[in-house]
Amino acid sequence: MALSTPRLLVRFLGGRNLLYGGAPFPSEQTPGDSKTRNEETDKVMSSGDSNPAATPTPCVDIQGDGRWMSLHNHFVSNSKDKEPDVLFVGDSLVQLLHQFEVWRELFSPLHALNFGVGGDETQHVLWRLSNGELAHISPKVVVLWVGTHNHSHTAEQICGGIMAIVQLIKDKLPKAYTLVLGVLPRGKMPNPLRERNAQVNKLVKDAVSSLPHASLLNVDPGFVHSDGSISHQDLYDFLHLTPQGYQAVCQPLHAHLKGLLEKQAEN
Amino acid sequence: MSGDEMNPAAVAQAVEDIQGDDRWMSQHTRFVQECKDAEPEVLFIGDSMVQLMQQYEIWRELFSPLHALNFGIGGDTTCNVLWRLQNGELDNIGPKVTVVWVGTNNHEHSAEQVAGGILAIAQLLTSRLPKTKVVVLGLLARGEWPNPLREKNVAVNSFLRSWLPRLGHTQFLDVGAGFVHSDETISTRDMFDFLHLTAAGYRAIAKPLIDLLLQILEGTPEEKRASLV
Numbered sequence: 001m002a003l004s005t006p007r008l009l010v011r012f013l014g015g016r017n018l019l020y021g022g023a024p025f026p027s028e029q030t031p032g033d034s035k036t037r038n039e040e041t042d043k044v045m046s047s048g049d050s051n052p053a054a055t056p057t058p059c060v061d062i063q064g065d066g067r068w069m070s071l072h073n074h075f076v077s078n079s080k081d082k083e084p085d086v087l088f089v090g091d092s093l094v095q096l097l098h099q100f101e102v103w104r105e106l107f108s109p110l111h112a113l114n115f116g117v118g119g120d121e122t123q124h125v126l127w128r129l130s131n132g133e134l135a136h137i138s139p140k141v142v143v144l145w146v147g148t149h150n151h152s153h154t155a156e157q158i159c160g161g162i163m164a165i166v167q168l169i170k171d172k173l174p175k176a177y178t179l180v181l182g183v184l185p186r187g188k189m190p191n192p193l194r195e196r197n198a199q200v201n202k203l204v205k206d207a208v209s210s211l212p213h214a215s216l217l218n219v220d221p222g223f224v225h226s227d228g229s230i231s232h233q234d235l236y237d238f239l240h241l242t243p244q245g246y247q248a249v250c251q252p253l254h255a256h257l258k259g260l261l262e263k264q265a266e267n
Numbered sequence: 268m269s270g271d272e273m274n275p276a277a278v279a280q281a282v283e284d285i286q287g288d289d290r291w292m293s294q295h296t297r298f299v300q301e302c303k304d305a306e307p308e309v310l311f312i313g314d315s316m317v318q319l320m321q322q323y324e325i326w327r328e329l330f331s332p333l334h335a336l337n338f339g340i341g342g343d344t345t346c347n348v349l350w351r352l353q354n355g356e357l358d359n360i361g362p363k364v365t366v367v368w369v370g371t372n373n374h375e376h377s378a379e380q381v382a383g384g385i386l387a388i389a390q391l392l393t394s395r396l397p398k399t400k401v402v403v404l405g406l407l408a409r410g411e412w413p414n415p416l417r418e419k420n421v422a423v424n425s426f427l428r429s430w431l432p433r434l435g436h437t438q439f440l441d442v443g444a445g446f447v448h449s450d451e452t453i454s455t456r457d458m459f460d461f462l463h464l465t466a467a468g469y470r471a472i473a474k475p476l477i478d479l480l481l482q483i484l485e486g487t488p489e490e491k492r493a494s495l496v
Binding site: 095098118 | 285286287288289290293294297318321322323324340341374409410411412414415416417455459460461462463465466
Protein backbone atom coordinates (compact mmCIF):
# COMPACT_ATOMS: atom_id res chain seq x y z
CA MET A 1 0.00 0.00 0.00
CA ALA A 2 1.52 3.29 -1.06
CA LEU A 3 1.49 5.94 1.61
CA SER A 4 1.15 9.52 0.49
CA THR A 5 4.19 11.69 1.08
CA PRO A 6 2.66 13.92 3.78
CA ARG A 7 1.78 10.85 5.88
CA LEU A 8 5.28 9.42 5.46
CA LEU A 9 6.66 12.80 6.51
CA VAL A 10 4.43 12.70 9.57
CA ARG A 11 5.65 9.19 10.34
CA PHE A 12 9.27 10.31 10.26
CA LEU A 13 8.52 13.30 12.41
CA GLY A 14 7.26 10.95 15.09
CA GLY A 15 3.69 11.48 14.09
CA ARG A 16 3.67 15.15 14.90
CA ASN A 17 1.76 17.80 13.04
CA LEU A 18 3.87 20.91 12.98
CA LEU A 19 2.15 24.23 12.98
CA TYR A 20 4.09 26.74 11.02
CA GLY A 21 3.78 30.30 12.15
CA GLY A 22 4.45 33.31 10.02
CA ALA A 23 5.13 33.90 6.37
CA PRO A 24 6.73 31.39 4.00
CA PHE A 25 10.46 31.31 4.56
CA PRO A 26 12.82 33.32 2.38
CA SER A 27 14.52 31.65 -0.55
CA GLU A 28 17.80 29.79 -0.08
CA GLN A 29 20.84 31.90 0.48
CA THR A 30 23.57 31.37 -2.08
CA PRO A 31 26.37 29.25 -0.67
CA GLY A 32 29.31 31.40 0.13
CA ASP A 33 31.54 32.89 2.68
CA SER A 34 29.77 32.75 6.00
CA LYS A 35 32.10 35.46 7.27
CA THR A 36 30.26 38.01 5.14
CA ARG A 37 27.04 37.31 6.99
CA ASN A 38 24.25 39.72 6.56
CA GLU A 39 23.07 41.13 9.89
CA GLU A 40 19.63 41.72 8.48
CA THR A 41 19.38 38.06 7.42
CA ASP A 42 20.50 36.98 10.90
CA LYS A 43 17.77 39.10 12.46
CA VAL A 44 15.19 37.70 10.05
CA MET A 45 16.31 34.13 10.64
CA SER A 46 16.13 34.33 14.42
CA SER A 47 12.86 36.19 14.49
CA GLY A 48 9.69 34.16 14.43
CA ASP A 49 8.12 36.19 11.65
CA SER A 50 9.86 34.57 8.71
CA ASN A 51 11.55 31.49 10.10
CA PRO A 52 9.40 28.54 11.20
CA ALA A 53 12.42 27.04 12.97
CA ALA A 54 12.47 30.14 15.19
CA THR A 55 8.71 30.34 15.82
CA PRO A 56 7.78 28.86 19.23
CA THR A 57 5.59 25.88 18.34
CA PRO A 58 4.20 23.18 20.61
CA CYS A 59 3.81 19.64 19.33
CA VAL A 60 0.27 18.77 18.41
CA ASP A 61 -0.75 15.37 19.77
CA ILE A 62 -1.51 13.34 16.67
CA GLN A 63 -0.78 9.92 18.07
CA GLY A 64 -3.30 10.36 20.87
CA ASP A 65 -1.47 9.80 24.15
CA GLY A 66 -0.41 13.36 24.97
CA ARG A 67 3.16 12.38 25.76
CA TRP A 68 4.86 15.58 24.61
CA MET A 69 2.71 17.80 26.80
CA SER A 70 3.02 15.37 29.72
CA LEU A 71 6.80 15.62 29.52
CA HIS A 72 6.68 19.42 29.27
CA ASN A 73 4.39 19.63 32.32
CA HIS A 74 6.70 17.31 34.22
CA PHE A 75 9.69 19.49 33.46
CA VAL A 76 7.85 22.60 34.61
CA SER A 77 6.66 21.08 37.89
CA ASN A 78 9.93 19.19 38.53
CA SER A 79 11.84 22.41 38.28
CA LYS A 80 9.90 23.97 41.15
CA ASP A 81 11.89 22.32 43.89
CA LYS A 82 15.23 21.89 42.20
CA GLU A 83 18.21 24.21 42.06
CA PRO A 84 20.27 22.95 39.15
CA ASP A 85 23.59 24.51 38.27
CA VAL A 86 23.36 23.02 34.80
CA LEU A 87 20.33 22.54 32.57
CA PHE A 88 20.52 20.22 29.54
CA VAL A 89 17.82 20.98 26.99
CA GLY A 90 17.17 19.59 23.53
CA ASP A 91 16.07 16.53 21.64
CA SER A 92 16.49 12.74 21.92
CA LEU A 93 20.26 13.02 22.16
CA VAL A 94 19.76 14.93 25.41
CA GLN A 95 16.88 12.75 26.60
CA LEU A 96 18.64 9.44 26.07
CA LEU A 97 21.76 10.71 27.85
CA HIS A 98 19.69 10.76 31.02
CA GLN A 99 19.04 7.02 30.79
CA PHE A 100 22.61 5.81 30.82
CA GLU A 101 25.21 5.47 33.59
CA VAL A 102 27.23 8.33 32.13
CA TRP A 103 24.62 10.80 33.43
CA ARG A 104 24.96 9.58 36.99
CA GLU A 105 28.76 9.49 36.72
CA LEU A 106 29.43 12.84 35.13
CA PHE A 107 26.45 15.17 35.27
CA SER A 108 24.46 14.39 38.44
CA PRO A 109 27.48 15.52 40.48
CA LEU A 110 27.26 18.87 38.68
CA HIS A 111 23.60 19.22 39.82
CA ALA A 112 22.22 18.93 36.33
CA LEU A 113 18.63 18.71 35.14
CA ASN A 114 17.63 17.08 31.86
CA PHE A 115 14.84 18.57 29.74
CA GLY A 116 15.37 16.55 26.58
CA VAL A 117 12.42 15.42 24.45
CA GLY A 118 12.86 12.93 21.62
CA GLY A 119 12.10 14.31 18.18
CA ASP A 120 12.13 17.94 19.25
CA GLU A 121 13.11 20.55 16.70
CA THR A 122 14.34 24.06 17.50
CA GLN A 123 10.83 25.55 17.47
CA HIS A 124 9.60 22.97 20.00
CA VAL A 125 12.45 23.68 22.42
CA LEU A 126 11.77 27.38 21.94
CA TRP A 127 8.14 26.86 22.91
CA ARG A 128 8.99 24.76 25.97
CA LEU A 129 11.47 27.29 27.28
CA SER A 130 9.01 30.12 26.64
CA ASN A 131 6.26 28.32 28.51
CA GLY A 132 7.53 27.57 31.98
CA GLU A 133 10.59 25.35 31.77
CA LEU A 134 12.85 28.23 32.81
CA ALA A 135 10.42 29.86 35.20
CA HIS A 136 11.60 28.36 38.48
CA ILE A 137 15.31 27.73 38.02
CA SER A 138 18.52 29.71 37.65
CA PRO A 139 21.15 27.38 36.23
CA LYS A 140 24.61 28.81 35.69
CA VAL A 141 25.01 26.96 32.41
CA VAL A 142 22.45 25.83 29.87
CA VAL A 143 23.63 23.07 27.52
CA LEU A 144 21.62 23.24 24.30
CA TRP A 145 21.65 20.31 21.85
CA VAL A 146 19.04 20.48 19.09
CA GLY A 147 18.70 20.85 15.34
CA THR A 148 19.22 17.41 13.85
CA HIS A 149 15.46 16.75 13.59
CA ASN A 150 14.59 19.98 11.74
CA HIS A 151 13.96 18.10 8.51
CA SER A 152 11.95 20.69 6.66
CA HIS A 153 14.31 23.57 7.37
CA THR A 154 17.49 24.84 5.77
CA ALA A 155 20.77 25.11 7.66
CA GLU A 156 20.24 28.88 7.85
CA GLN A 157 16.80 28.45 9.35
CA ILE A 158 18.03 25.88 11.86
CA CYS A 159 20.83 28.26 12.89
CA GLY A 160 18.20 30.97 13.27
CA GLY A 161 16.17 28.66 15.49
CA ILE A 162 19.17 27.86 17.68
CA MET A 163 20.06 31.56 17.96
CA ALA A 164 16.47 32.37 18.92
CA ILE A 165 16.81 29.89 21.78
CA VAL A 166 20.14 31.44 22.81
CA GLN A 167 18.48 34.87 22.88
CA LEU A 168 15.50 33.58 24.86
CA ILE A 169 17.79 32.06 27.48
CA LYS A 170 19.65 35.36 27.73
CA ASP A 171 16.36 37.20 28.24
CA LYS A 172 15.07 34.84 30.90
CA LEU A 173 18.35 33.98 32.63
CA PRO A 174 20.61 37.03 32.21
CA LYS A 175 23.44 35.47 34.22
CA ALA A 176 23.46 32.08 32.53
CA TYR A 177 26.01 30.89 29.97
CA THR A 178 24.67 28.93 27.02
CA LEU A 179 26.81 26.13 25.65
CA VAL A 180 25.51 25.04 22.26
CA LEU A 181 26.66 21.55 21.29
CA GLY A 182 27.45 20.96 17.64
CA VAL A 183 25.00 18.72 15.81
CA LEU A 184 26.56 15.33 15.19
CA PRO A 185 27.03 13.64 11.82
CA ARG A 186 24.45 10.97 11.04
CA GLY A 187 23.77 8.14 8.60
CA LYS A 188 26.09 5.24 7.91
CA MET A 189 27.73 6.86 4.87
CA PRO A 190 28.10 10.49 3.65
CA ASN A 191 24.72 12.06 2.90
CA PRO A 192 23.04 15.49 2.64
CA LEU A 193 22.08 15.55 6.32
CA ARG A 194 25.74 15.37 7.35
CA GLU A 195 26.41 18.38 5.13
CA ARG A 196 23.42 20.22 6.52
CA ASN A 197 24.44 19.56 10.13
CA ALA A 198 28.02 20.65 9.44
CA GLN A 199 26.71 23.84 7.87
CA VAL A 200 24.47 24.48 10.90
CA ASN A 201 27.49 24.16 13.17
CA LYS A 202 29.52 26.54 11.02
CA LEU A 203 26.76 29.15 10.98
CA VAL A 204 26.09 28.90 14.72
CA LYS A 205 29.78 29.11 15.53
CA ASP A 206 29.96 32.36 13.58
CA ALA A 207 26.77 33.71 15.11
CA VAL A 208 27.90 33.14 18.71
CA SER A 209 31.46 34.30 18.15
CA SER A 210 30.64 37.85 19.20
CA LEU A 211 28.53 36.86 22.21
CA PRO A 212 30.08 36.80 25.68
CA HIS A 213 27.34 34.57 27.08
CA ALA A 214 27.37 31.73 24.56
CA SER A 215 29.64 29.47 22.55
CA LEU A 216 29.53 26.40 20.34
CA LEU A 217 31.33 23.25 21.43
CA ASN A 218 32.09 20.58 18.85
CA VAL A 219 31.52 17.28 20.68
CA ASP A 220 32.18 14.97 17.72
CA PRO A 221 35.19 12.93 18.83
CA GLY A 222 35.70 11.67 15.28
CA PHE A 223 32.76 9.39 14.68
CA VAL A 224 33.28 9.45 10.91
CA HIS A 225 35.97 6.97 9.91
CA SER A 226 38.44 7.43 7.05
CA ASP A 227 36.13 5.54 4.68
CA GLY A 228 33.32 7.97 5.47
CA SER A 229 31.37 5.46 7.55
CA ILE A 230 29.93 5.75 11.03
CA SER A 231 29.91 2.69 13.24
CA HIS A 232 26.81 1.27 14.91
CA GLN A 233 29.00 0.80 17.98
CA ASP A 234 28.97 4.60 18.37
CA LEU A 235 25.57 5.50 16.88
CA TYR A 236 23.42 2.36 17.16
CA ASP A 237 20.98 3.46 14.46
CA PHE A 238 23.41 5.91 12.83
CA LEU A 239 21.73 8.79 14.71
CA HIS A 240 21.45 7.99 18.42
CA LEU A 241 24.45 7.40 20.66
CA THR A 242 25.31 4.12 22.34
CA PRO A 243 26.63 4.29 25.91
CA GLN A 244 30.14 4.02 24.36
CA GLY A 245 29.32 6.89 22.02
CA TYR A 246 28.10 8.98 24.95
CA GLN A 247 31.31 8.34 26.88
CA ALA A 248 33.35 9.66 23.94
CA VAL A 249 31.16 12.76 23.70
CA CYS A 250 30.68 13.41 27.39
CA GLN A 251 34.18 13.14 28.81
CA PRO A 252 35.38 16.31 27.03
CA LEU A 253 31.97 17.94 27.53
CA HIS A 254 32.19 17.30 31.25
CA ALA A 255 35.67 18.81 31.44
CA HIS A 256 34.52 21.87 29.50
CA LEU A 257 31.47 22.27 31.73
CA LYS A 258 33.53 22.12 34.88
CA GLY A 259 35.74 24.86 33.49
CA LEU A 260 32.69 27.00 32.68
CA LEU A 261 31.18 26.49 36.12
CA GLU A 262 34.43 27.46 37.78
CA LYS A 263 34.57 30.64 35.68
CA GLN A 264 30.97 31.45 36.55
CA ALA A 265 31.78 30.99 40.23
CA GLU A 266 34.66 33.45 39.96
CA ASN A 267 32.47 36.17 38.38
CA MET B 268 -7.74 -11.53 9.26
CA SER B 269 -4.12 -12.65 8.84
CA GLY B 270 -2.92 -13.25 5.28
CA ASP B 271 -5.99 -11.34 4.14
CA GLU B 272 -5.21 -8.94 1.29
CA MET B 273 -7.47 -6.45 2.98
CA ASN B 274 -5.30 -6.06 6.08
CA PRO B 275 -2.83 -3.25 5.44
CA ALA B 276 -0.97 -4.14 8.66
CA ALA B 277 -0.09 -7.51 7.14
CA VAL B 278 1.39 -6.07 3.94
CA ALA B 279 5.19 -6.05 3.86
CA GLN B 280 6.55 -2.56 3.36
CA ALA B 281 10.02 -1.07 3.50
CA VAL B 282 10.55 2.34 5.06
CA GLU B 283 11.23 5.00 2.45
CA ASP B 284 14.20 7.27 3.03
CA ILE B 285 12.58 10.69 3.30
CA GLN B 286 15.00 12.25 5.74
CA GLY B 287 17.95 11.67 3.42
CA ASP B 288 20.46 9.58 5.38
CA ASP B 289 19.09 6.12 4.54
CA ARG B 290 19.38 4.89 8.10
CA TRP B 291 16.60 2.31 7.95
CA MET B 292 18.13 0.49 5.01
CA SER B 293 21.59 0.72 6.59
CA GLN B 294 20.28 -0.98 9.72
CA HIS B 295 18.49 -3.67 7.68
CA THR B 296 21.65 -4.32 5.64
CA ARG B 297 23.67 -4.69 8.83
CA PHE B 298 21.20 -7.26 10.18
CA VAL B 299 21.32 -9.26 6.94
CA GLN B 300 25.12 -9.28 7.22
CA GLU B 301 24.88 -10.43 10.84
CA CYS B 302 22.83 -13.42 9.70
CA LYS B 303 25.80 -14.54 7.62
CA ASP B 304 28.22 -14.51 10.54
CA ALA B 305 26.18 -15.31 13.63
CA GLU B 306 24.51 -18.43 14.97
CA PRO B 307 21.94 -17.05 17.35
CA GLU B 308 19.90 -19.26 19.65
CA VAL B 309 17.48 -16.38 20.25
CA LEU B 310 16.35 -13.73 17.78
CA PHE B 311 14.63 -10.52 18.88
CA ILE B 312 12.73 -8.67 16.17
CA GLY B 313 10.60 -5.54 16.39
CA ASP B 314 10.60 -1.81 16.95
CA SER B 315 12.38 0.57 19.35
CA MET B 316 11.21 -1.45 22.36
CA VAL B 317 13.49 -4.22 21.06
CA GLN B 318 16.22 -1.93 19.75
CA LEU B 319 16.70 0.12 22.90
CA MET B 320 16.98 -2.98 25.09
CA GLN B 321 20.38 -3.69 23.57
CA GLN B 322 21.73 -0.35 24.76
CA TYR B 323 21.17 -1.12 28.43
CA GLU B 324 23.38 -3.27 30.71
CA ILE B 325 20.60 -5.82 30.98
CA TRP B 326 21.24 -7.02 27.43
CA ARG B 327 24.84 -7.89 28.22
CA GLU B 328 23.86 -9.45 31.58
CA LEU B 329 20.88 -11.56 30.57
CA PHE B 330 20.45 -11.88 26.81
CA SER B 331 23.93 -11.91 25.26
CA PRO B 332 24.77 -15.07 27.23
CA LEU B 333 21.85 -16.75 25.47
CA HIS B 334 23.47 -15.94 22.11
CA ALA B 335 20.77 -13.49 21.22
CA LEU B 336 20.61 -11.23 18.17
CA ASN B 337 18.73 -7.95 18.22
CA PHE B 338 17.00 -6.86 15.01
CA GLY B 339 14.95 -4.00 16.41
CA ILE B 340 14.49 -0.75 14.47
CA GLY B 341 12.90 2.31 16.06
CA GLY B 342 9.61 3.37 14.52
CA ASP B 343 8.93 0.07 12.78
CA THR B 344 5.39 -1.13 12.20
CA THR B 345 4.28 -4.70 11.54
CA CYS B 346 4.58 -3.93 7.80
CA ASN B 347 8.22 -2.95 8.14
CA VAL B 348 9.12 -6.03 10.22
CA LEU B 349 7.38 -8.28 7.67
CA TRP B 350 9.41 -6.73 4.86
CA ARG B 351 12.70 -7.18 6.73
CA LEU B 352 11.96 -10.82 7.53
CA GLN B 353 11.08 -11.49 3.89
CA ASN B 354 14.22 -9.76 2.64
CA GLY B 355 17.14 -11.47 4.28
CA GLU B 356 16.88 -11.14 8.04
CA LEU B 357 16.02 -14.83 8.43
CA ASP B 358 18.61 -16.15 6.00
CA ASN B 359 21.12 -18.73 7.26
CA ILE B 360 20.00 -18.66 10.89
CA GLY B 361 18.10 -21.19 12.96
CA PRO B 362 17.28 -19.67 16.35
CA LYS B 363 15.48 -21.87 18.84
CA VAL B 364 13.34 -18.93 19.97
CA THR B 365 12.19 -15.80 18.17
CA VAL B 366 10.83 -12.97 20.28
CA VAL B 367 8.49 -10.59 18.46
CA TRP B 368 7.68 -7.15 19.89
CA VAL B 369 5.99 -4.73 17.47
CA GLY B 370 2.66 -3.00 16.94
CA THR B 371 2.69 0.13 19.08
CA ASN B 372 3.74 2.27 16.10
CA ASN B 373 0.95 1.07 13.77
CA HIS B 374 -0.91 4.37 14.07
CA GLU B 375 -2.87 4.02 10.83
CA HIS B 376 -4.34 0.63 11.70
CA SER B 377 -7.10 -0.62 13.95
CA ALA B 378 -6.38 -2.94 16.87
CA GLU B 379 -7.70 -5.89 14.90
CA GLN B 380 -5.50 -5.03 11.93
CA VAL B 381 -2.43 -4.65 14.13
CA ALA B 382 -3.07 -8.04 15.74
CA GLY B 383 -3.49 -9.48 12.24
CA GLY B 384 -0.13 -8.02 11.25
CA ILE B 385 1.55 -9.58 14.27
CA LEU B 386 -0.13 -12.90 13.50
CA ALA B 387 1.22 -12.70 9.95
CA ILE B 388 4.72 -12.20 11.37
CA ALA B 389 4.33 -15.24 13.64
CA GLN B 390 3.09 -17.32 10.70
CA LEU B 391 6.02 -16.23 8.54
CA LEU B 392 8.46 -17.17 11.30
CA THR B 393 7.04 -20.63 11.92
CA SER B 394 7.00 -21.38 8.22
CA ARG B 395 10.52 -20.06 7.49
CA LEU B 396 12.11 -21.39 10.71
CA PRO B 397 10.40 -24.71 11.39
CA LYS B 398 12.46 -25.35 14.52
CA THR B 399 11.75 -22.00 16.18
CA LYS B 400 9.37 -21.27 19.01
CA VAL B 401 7.79 -17.86 18.66
CA VAL B 402 7.16 -15.67 21.69
CA VAL B 403 5.01 -12.63 21.03
CA LEU B 404 5.27 -9.93 23.69
CA GLY B 405 2.15 -7.97 24.51
CA LEU B 406 2.05 -4.27 23.73
CA LEU B 407 2.68 -2.09 26.75
CA ALA B 408 0.49 0.72 28.01
CA ARG B 409 1.67 4.18 26.99
CA GLY B 410 1.04 7.82 27.81
CA GLU B 411 1.10 9.30 31.30
CA TRP B 412 -2.70 9.08 31.71
CA PRO B 413 -5.43 6.84 30.26
CA ASN B 414 -5.81 7.51 26.56
CA PRO B 415 -7.10 5.84 23.37
CA LEU B 416 -3.71 4.25 22.59
CA ARG B 417 -3.75 2.36 25.87
CA GLU B 418 -7.17 0.98 25.01
CA LYS B 419 -6.00 0.09 21.52
CA ASN B 420 -2.93 -1.78 22.79
CA VAL B 421 -5.09 -3.68 25.30
CA ALA B 422 -7.40 -4.66 22.43
CA VAL B 423 -4.45 -5.83 20.31
CA ASN B 424 -3.26 -8.01 23.19
CA SER B 425 -6.74 -9.40 23.61
CA PHE B 426 -6.90 -10.49 19.94
CA LEU B 427 -3.42 -12.00 20.20
CA ARG B 428 -4.33 -13.96 23.31
CA SER B 429 -7.11 -15.72 21.45
CA TRP B 430 -5.50 -16.07 18.02
CA LEU B 431 -1.90 -17.07 18.77
CA PRO B 432 -2.57 -20.37 20.57
CA ARG B 433 -4.19 -21.63 17.34
CA LEU B 434 -0.80 -21.32 15.64
CA GLY B 435 1.59 -24.08 16.54
CA HIS B 436 4.85 -23.25 18.33
CA THR B 437 3.68 -19.77 19.26
CA GLN B 438 2.80 -18.18 22.55
CA PHE B 439 1.82 -14.82 23.91
CA LEU B 440 3.58 -13.27 26.89
CA ASP B 441 2.18 -10.24 28.68
CA VAL B 442 5.06 -8.34 30.29
CA GLY B 443 3.08 -5.20 31.06
CA ALA B 444 1.94 -5.94 34.59
CA GLY B 445 2.65 -3.21 37.10
CA PHE B 446 3.38 -0.31 34.77
CA VAL B 447 0.00 1.35 35.26
CA HIS B 448 -0.35 2.42 38.87
CA SER B 449 -3.54 2.53 40.92
CA ASP B 450 -4.01 6.20 40.03
CA GLU B 451 -3.84 5.11 36.36
CA THR B 452 -0.57 6.93 35.71
CA ILE B 453 2.64 5.57 34.26
CA SER B 454 5.83 6.75 35.93
CA THR B 455 8.86 8.18 34.16
CA ARG B 456 10.87 5.83 36.39
CA ASP B 457 9.60 2.99 34.19
CA MET B 458 9.06 4.79 30.86
CA PHE B 459 11.17 7.91 30.50
CA ASP B 460 8.87 9.41 27.86
CA PHE B 461 5.74 7.40 28.74
CA LEU B 462 6.54 5.02 25.89
CA HIS B 463 10.15 3.85 26.01
CA LEU B 464 11.49 1.85 28.95
CA THR B 465 14.15 2.95 31.39
CA ALA B 466 16.77 0.52 32.69
CA ALA B 467 14.40 -0.20 35.60
CA GLY B 468 11.52 -0.76 33.20
CA TYR B 469 13.53 -3.28 31.18
CA ARG B 470 14.60 -5.08 34.35
CA ALA B 471 10.93 -5.52 35.22
CA ILE B 472 10.02 -7.07 31.86
CA ALA B 473 13.20 -9.12 31.66
CA LYS B 474 12.25 -11.33 34.59
CA PRO B 475 9.20 -13.09 33.06
CA LEU B 476 10.84 -13.03 29.63
CA ILE B 477 14.10 -14.64 30.70
CA ASP B 478 12.19 -17.28 32.68
CA LEU B 479 10.22 -18.21 29.58
CA LEU B 480 13.29 -18.18 27.32
CA LEU B 481 15.23 -20.44 29.65
CA GLN B 482 12.26 -22.75 29.88
CA ILE B 483 12.08 -23.06 26.10
CA LEU B 484 15.84 -23.27 25.53
CA GLU B 485 16.43 -25.87 28.18
CA GLY B 486 13.28 -27.90 27.73
CA THR B 487 11.11 -28.49 30.75
CA PRO B 488 11.32 -26.54 34.01
CA GLU B 489 12.65 -29.71 35.70
CA GLU B 490 15.52 -29.91 33.22
CA LYS B 491 16.24 -26.22 33.73
CA ARG B 492 16.41 -26.59 37.49
CA ALA B 493 18.67 -29.62 37.13
CA SER B 494 21.03 -27.80 34.79
CA LEU B 495 21.32 -24.82 37.12
CA VAL B 496 22.38 -26.94 40.09
